[in-house]
Amino acid sequence: MSDNRLIEVITTNAQGIQPEVVSIIENEIKKRNLDPDLLNSLIAQNEQHSIEDIYHYAELLRNCPCPICNNTRDKLNGTIYHSIKSIIVMSITETRWIIACPDCLDKQNRKAIVSCSLLGWWGIPWGILKTPVYIYRNLKVKGENRISDPNGPLLSFTADNIGQIKAFENNPEKLKNVIKDLR
Known part of the structure; x- marks a missing residue:
């Protein structure tokens, strides 16, 4: 190996x-x-990790530069991007984690909402059923992009990836790569 x-x-x-x-x-x-x-x-x-441990490691991530725009003035947070694209009888769905600054998170959620709105409806039956759900999910998580504390998606990502975060907590460049690898 x-x-x-x-x-x-x-x-x-x-x-x-x-x-x-x-x-x-x-x-x-x-x-x-x-x-x-x-x-x-x-x-x-x-x-087992306490919620305080997870918050501590989430703060390490929040202090990294934005992996999309390299902004260092805003603390990072997380979002979950939901998209659906449909063609007659076939619908393709995607759900991705994104850790970035609030401006970049808003752009990603807006992009997902527009994509779902334009391309999601055209599949029967899943496009018609899932498109409004995905639009709602994107709107809901977009509301958490600018909160001052670590938000739910960031805390979930932190808990799921605590091994990598702990391994690289003293290496900001590798810690940044943990976030960047999501894209």
Whole structure:
């Protein structure tokens, strides 16, 4: 396994790992001369986190520059982008996480609303049924883009990716890449 693949597995897929495997991974990290903080990521994925922990890691993400426009004046938040595109009997849906500044989040939600409004209705039956639901979901999450605290989508993303965030909490460039990789 390459170093990059090992780092990916350790930081994203280590939940439920057996305790005896931890020492094997620790030895492999040392043998390959990788960042020792990777072990913290593995441990973080296998322990319970308080809401205070999740808020702490969410604040680390909020202080990164916007991955879309590189804005550093506004704190980041999250949104979930829902889209549907339909052609007669076929509908294609997409749901994506986005972490960015409030202006960029608003643009992404607006883009999704316009896309759904123009392209979602044309499929039978799913386009007609799902389009209003997706428009509503985009409007609802858009309302959370500018709140002063970490919003629901950002907290959910943080909880789901706490291993990566913890592994790179002292490396702002890699932390920025955790967010950027969503796009």
